[in-house]
Amino acid sequence: MQIINGKEVSASVKAQVKAECEQLKKQGVTPGLAVIIVGDDSASQVYVRNKEKACEECGFYSKKYALPKETTQEELNNLVKELNNDKSINGILCQLPLPEHLDDKEVINLIDPIKDVDAFHPENVGKIMIGDYSFLPCTPAGIIELIRSTGVDIIGKKAVVIGRSNIVGKPMAMLLLHENATVEITHSRTKNLEEAAASADILVVAIGKAKFVKRNMVKEGAIVIDVGMDRDENGKLCGDVDFEDVKDKCSFITPVPGGVGPMTISMLMKNTLTAAKIQNNID
Numbered sequence: 001m002q003i004i005n006g007k008e009v010s011a012s013v014k015a016q017v018k019a020e021c022e023q024l025k026k027q028g029v030t031p032g033l034a035v036i037i038v039g040d041d042s043a044s045q046v047y048v049r050n051k052e053k054a055c056e057e058c059g060f061y062s063k064k065y066a067l068p069k070e071t072t073q074e075e076l077n078n079l080v081k082e083l084n085n086d087k088s089i090n091g092i093l094c095q096l097p098l099p100e101h102l103d104d105k106e107v108i109n110l111i112d113p114i115k116d117v118d119a120f121h122p123e124n125v126g127k128i129m130i131g132d133y134s135f136l137p138c139t140p141a142g143i144i145e146l147i148r149s150t151g152v153d154i155i156g157k158k159a160v161v162i163g164r165s166n167i168v169g170k171p172m173a174m175l176l177l178h179e180n181a182t183v184e185i186t187h188s189r190t191k192n193l194e195e196a197a198a199s200a201d202i203l204v205v206a207i208g209k210a211k212f213v214k215r216n217m218v219k220e221g222a223i224v225i226d227v228g229m230d231r232d233e234n235g236k237l238c239g240d241v242d243f244e245d246v247k248d249k250c251s252f253i254t255p256v257p258g259g260v261g262p263m264t265i266s267m268l269m270k271n272t273l274t275a276a277k278i279q280n281n282i283d
Contacts, residue, residue, distance in 0.1 A: 001247050004254045009149045010262035017269045021059040031276035032061040033091040034083050039069035039099045054265045069099050084112040090279055091117035091272035117271040131178050135271045140172040142263025143225050150252045154179040161185050163206035172204055211242035218246050224253040227260050
């Protein structure tokens with residue numbers, strides 16, 4: 001079993017983005033990212049800090065808009081509209097979840113698709129479906145990079161995705177399909193879920209249940225990608241896969257933390273760079 005080191009793969013993606021950013025700056029373009037955070041969710045604040053740090057590392061211009069929890073839908077919508085028109089901002093990201101009284105769909109739909117570096121706008125989702133896209137959702141795109149880093153060819157492999165969220169599960173299945181894997185999407189209502197999981201050459205787990213995947217659900221020699229970010233019975237950070245139970249059965253596995261997490265932010269940087277190139281007509 002080999003551990004897929006997300007920090008290492010992420011660092012190489014960021015190094016590439018930084019080098020390209022330096023080239024863009026010579027042409028008078030500095031990629032700019034605006035991050036909106038509403039309220040005081042502690043996990044969201046950590047994510048936003050990490051995104052700011054990554055922007056700094058890559059040489060981007062970044063601006064954070066920390067809005068109070070009481071912010072109205074109209075105020076939030078107006079900020080998004082302003083940022084759509086701001087030439088110095090190439091990417092707009094609204095940190096989810098939003099406070100309950102706000103409609104995240106409304107906000108996502110308002111973001112200009114060419115600045116939607118999370119790739120959540122329906123237009124970008126549709127483009128991913130047909131395989132003609134500018135941006136990919138950050139977590140699934142990062143997972144493809146992690147799988148590639150193993151040197152295992154995805155073509156023709158049986159891939160099983162556990163989870164069907166719009167952020168990870170569904171787009172993950174599409175990206176694996178674009179890589180010519182044979183894909184099965186499973187979820188909490190799937191019958192014989194254990195059997196389906198155990199048939200996978202590549203198993204991607206994003207179900208949000210601590211240590212859900214046990215040894216009997218993993219095929220001998222499979223690649224296991226754990227997207228979960230949970231707490232175990234002792235309050236310790238863990239994934240959706242029972243790492244200790246599974247590790248000796250698979251060929252490659254991502255740890256939690258240090259696996260998928262770092263990749264999400266690196267791919268956000270890559271998307272912001274792409275957005276800056278598109279908006280400035282640079283190939």
